[in-house]
Amino acid sequence: MRLLVAGITGQLGAGIVETCDRALVDCVALARPIATRGAGARLRSAFPDRPDLADNAVEGDVTRGNWGLDAATIRRLAVDVDGVLNVAGATNWAGDRRQLNAVNVIGATHGYQLAQALGEAAGSRKLYCYASSIHAAGGAQGSLPEFPFGRHENRTAYELSKWLGETSLLERAARDAGDGPALCIARVGGLVGNSVTGATRRRNSLYMLADRLEDLPLGLLPLSRGGRVDMLHRDVAAGLLLDALLQLHAAPPDAPEIVHVCAGESAPLTEAVFSALDSIDLAHRRRRPRTFRIPTGALLATSEQLRRYHDVPQRWNNMLIGLRYLSLDRIFERARLAALLPRPLPTIAIEDLVRSAFELPERHEAAVGGGTSLARFAG
Numbered sequence: 001m002r003l004l005v006a007g008i009t010g011q012l013g014a015g016i017v018e019t020c021d022r023a024l025v026d027c028v029a030l031a032r033p034i035a036t037r038g039a040g041a042r043l044r045s046a047f048p049d050r051p052d053l054a055d056n057a058v059e060g061d062v063t064r065g066n067w068g069l070d071a072a073t074i075r076r077l078a079v080d081v082d083g084v085l086n087v088a089g090a091t092n093w094a095g096d097r098r099q100l101n102a103v104n105v106i107g108a109t110h111g112y113q114l115a116q117a118l119g120e121a122a123g124s125r126k127l128y129c130y131a132s133s134i135h136a137a138g139g140a141q142g143s144l145p146e147f148p149f150g151r152h153e154n155r156t157a158y159e160l161s162k163w164l165g166e167t168s169l170l171e172r173a174a175r176d177a178g179d180g181p182a183l184c185i186a187r188v189g190g191l192v193g194n195s196v197t198g199a200t201r202r203r204n205s206l207y208m209l210a211d212r213l214e215d216l217p218l219g220l221l222p223l224s225r226g227g228r229v230d231m232l233h234r235d236v237a238a239g240l241l242l243d244a245l246l247q248l249h250a251a252p253p254d255a256p257e258i259v260h261v262c263a264g265e266s267a268p269l270t271e272a273v274f275s276a277l278d279s280i281d282l283a284h285r286r287r288r289p290r291t292f293r294i295p296t297g298a299l300l301a302t303s304e305q306l307r308r309y310h311d312v313p314q315r316w317n318n319m320l321i322g323l324r325y326l327s328l329d330r331i332f333e334r335a336r337l338a339a340l341l342p343r344p345l346p347t348i349a350i351e352d353l354v355r356s357a358f359e360l361p362e363r364h365e366a367a368v369g370g371g372t373s374l375a376r377f378a379g
Helices: 011-019 039-046 051-055 071-078 097-122 157-176 206-215 234-250 270-280 296-309 314-327 335-340 350-357 363-367
Strands: 002-006 026-031 083-086 127-133 142-144 182-188 190-192 220-223 231-233 257-261 290-293 330-332
Touching: 002 097, 011 190, 011 234, 026 039, 039 051, 071 097, 083 097, 083 234, 097 127, 097 157, 127 157, 127 234, 157 182, 182 234, 190 206, 190 234, 190 350, 206 314, 206 350, 220 314, 231 234, 231 350, 234 257, 234 335, 257 335, 270 350, 296 314
Parallel strands: 002 026, 002 083, 083 127, 127 182, 142 330, 182 257, 190 231, 220 290
Antiparallel strands: none
């Protein structure tokens, strides 16, 4: 299978590059030029050990119609790729609403249109996968199946943009009634760096909390009861996604597929994550915060509404929104993902998650002379 991939320079995109060879998937990278650096230059910088990505790169922009590709490029790609994978996303939780919508909503629909144009040029139906987010659920709690999410009053601008992207695609697929691209919406959970090297592209999610532990007022962290940390290493998530897409390529679905690419039922409780931090971080490199209970409704309302009434620095607003994802008592079901995969679903190893997110050394590093090397997590 050969895929045109947008967003390959991001966290999940890096995971795609790390796992595509094992999954027997070829990638044609689409990247937008930035200033004087074209797509090829950006990819050479991001993946110096993969010159093929730069050599075959396509310049485009997901916010433009057909991602900015002209008719000749579409005709060429139509015979070269089997589908389109959109892992591009505006992921700044406290970002500008217009930018969030431009990438997460308009970019999603433009990707669908491009897959449709590729299929028409090739005379065959193409696969289109949009990487959404489990956070499109907003403040919903409980057991959440792989179904379309409904309206919810507690969505941040980021969550709303992801939900609108999903909704737009589902509406288009319903309108096309099987004549459009084979559609897959992959709701991806939180991501940390590579499971082997620890390398990361983004310091978001748990990284953001780890970076600000020392700055918490009085060392206090507000959490509501029953919260879970749903995260996977980027290469693990990418491997699951590619395996699912291989199955959908072999048997294209008539109706849209929605899959949760996340830790699901194996996501650990937030309190368990901090307990594991206590037991692993024997050298006390990271200060464990003291947690106190806060009603879930208060946390949701504050993280969604505070910026309307008070000028909060973006880094703190991001962290406040991030607390939602440590405090919501919910499990994202993975039944459809499990049915697609040729192997059992992985379970999250809480110790590996903590070591990656809080950048702690392996056991042997800590045991030998109190070593403090964090080279494994450079990235």
